[in-house]
Amino acid sequence: MKKYFSLFLVGLLFISIVAGCNNNETASSGEPHPNAGKENEFGWTVPKYTLEFSYYAGQLNPKDVEKNTKLLNEFLLEQFNVKINKKVTETDPKERLNLMLASNDYPEVITGLSPAEVEKWKNQKRAIDLTEYIDKYAPTIKEKLGDTYKRYLDKNGKLYGLPNYWGYLPIPDYSANIPYAKWVEIGKPKTISTEEYFDLLKEMQAKTPVNQNGQKTYALSGENWKTGYIYKVLAGAWGLKDGFKEDENGNLTHWINTPEGIELTKYLNKFQVEGLLDPNSFINDFDQWKEMFSNKRVFGSIGPWWHSWNAGHEVWQKTDKNWKPDDHYVQIGLKAPGVDQAYLSPKNTIGSSRTIITDKAKDPEKIIKFLDFAFSDMGNKLLGWGVPNEEISIWGNKSGEWTWVEERKNELINGKYDYDKGFLTGQGEYAIVAYQGMMEDETNWWYDQNFNNEAEWKRDLNENLKDTIFDNTLKAISVPLNDPLAVKEEQINTLINTGISKAVQANSPEMAEKIFIDLREKVNKAGLNEIEEYKTKVYKERLKNWK
């Protein structure tokens, strides 16, 4: 008896192991929609049966996504008869996508791919050719992409990836940040020199060496400097574009191979040598830096303008009862001495993110029809701004006319908008083919960037930085993933991020320069010149073919 019982247990264990490998995906069917065939108020013709597709959107918190898509999902199902099953992961999307490929388990629509990744999916016949579908079912996509349509085609003239977050939005990204009061004190300049910025921060730190809690303050602190973006921004202050210097023949040189590279490294090192740099600058992630910044332990910041915004007055107005509207940061341009023009915010008008429809799609025709709707201004607004006509909505239909909700608009203008509530309407949750340029009525996808002329702070920001924005579309080049250069590029980026952090934290400018020169030799030996050559080649081809 014992023997049979043991045998039973063993069998049970085996079955449970095998059962764990089972795929539980099921298809759904539905009843015909009551408004089937009719065009709804957004210009979408409601299909008879529910259009359902799965969609992978990269690395996000699944719980937040579930919470924030609930209302929009209900709305889309009721008004559009469309059901989108958004999938996100908490792990690195590149890693996840490779695992999806390896296991042959991936959704019908995937966004957030680089052009190089699209090529990989295409080569494996996992991404479907959209050319014919677009010709037949997507007039809006063709119309909106216009002349740029050909830029998305492969060498055989086929389209596999649709752009996401594309279009030119003349809103800056990167800047130097200083407190409003100081900005007023020095005469509200649009741009200051790197040296002036250093002196200002040094002066402020000397005046307030500890914060209200008695904690040590720093003139400058880095946030996510470990990723290396700071060097590209600073190189922009020295007149380079997105980390590259271009000569009169269109040859591109990486910033580390330029004299400006040494200068910017020594500039950061100066903060270190004088004890003004937060020692955690190369360790901080955003939350750690936010804690420092919101506790007023940092006076300056060079980076995205929204960081001093999110970590500054957005926190202070909630936590400080005595907070006054002038207690905020201002974003200004930063330019090295002798430089004619600073280039701080590169813009890739064709977008660096692509969306594909995979061979798992049960009904690619219908999906492309929905994406065609998403390309329209109304579709762009709905997916960018969220569900309309709700109490927490940012927009709505008032007497047959689509307008902003005044109350929300004023909150945005006054910097009092509750973003967490807004997210519940699904704002930006289905950024599948988001267009961030100006729509016909002069509005744009980023709902909170639509009132910049009315919001005093945003007006200053845009006014100060508008000349630092530049079109970088032709130089936004990624190395194909199956090219050995892709590994070299990663190795080189890692070497640079480690090496420059050491140079910046050297005890003297001489030592910083020595570390920099050694690093330059090392990365060139590792193949940086090959990457420069590759990018120059592609850039020149684009110059020839894309104009």
Add this chain to the structure above:
Amino acid sequence: MASLSLKQKLRLIKSDTGGDSMNIMPEKGEVVPKSNISSEKKMAGVKRIKNTFLREKQLWLICIPIILWVLLFAYYPMYGLIMAFIDYEPGRAILDSDWVGFKHFIEFFQSPDFWMVLRNTLVISGLGIVFGFPAPILLALLLHELKYTRFKKFVQTVSYLPHFMSWVVVASIVFVTLGNEGVFNQFLMSIGIIDRPVSFLGEGKYFWGVITGADIWKGIGWSSIIYLSAIAGVDSQLYEAGKMDGLGRFGLIWHVIIPGIRPTIVILMILGISGILNAGFEQQLLIGNVQTREYWEVFDTYSYRYGIQLGNYSYATAVGLFKSIIGLILLVGANKFCKKFFDTSVY
């Protein structure tokens, strides 16, 4: 065995297999062909295995799930090692990929990071063996010497706790303790040893010490369990005999306990040396940062970052296979060494 005659060997086989019914002994003067002898030896071997299996069939039945598990999850995936020799792309069939031989190994050996990765792996593991290996033995000996049972149990439980903490939690403790504004820096400044914080986590020269310390702290209690059980297995008569001979507490540890648990120590030492290239993964990624990368990048983190994250599985497999081969060589070497000098081995 080499000095035994063929007849003697066959006799041994016969007695080994208990084969009374076998009559393979040649008559005096009879010439036995070589092929006959070898096939007879084979048959005898098969029979011996069969008999052993029948004798231990219950044990084998119990082991079936484990054997299946090992075959399924440890041996079956090994076919993937072929990826190291082809240009595999995730999603493509392995057999459709181009054979590239040792290309990925050469790329790895020629990469600017190879020597750094090898050095870090060996140093971090070496420190683990030198300091991390004796630490639980020491703790077990100390715990064994505690006479007050409740206190002993309390200390044991507390020492196990870090084992159950994830590296994320341990990393936060390390940051709170050793960060620029951490407790340790504040303490050193308060007593005037330093006037500005030391970047223990931002300077590479401290990293190996920090990671070894964290590894020891996390694993010391848990690893001491096996030594405690080995100590418990030492014959109590030996203690009494030792005491009779005038040994004190240290004498008993040195002359009774350590020799008593030596086989356990040696076995674990062999396994430790074979895993010398498993220098960690999560701890490096969590405690390390861009400034200290030259001191923490080890084989596993390297193959993860350049192989898995970039989708370059072939490269990752080549790095992993290289690591495994070195580990296997070390295992065989350590095993032989211990067999020769300590008369103990894992096989």
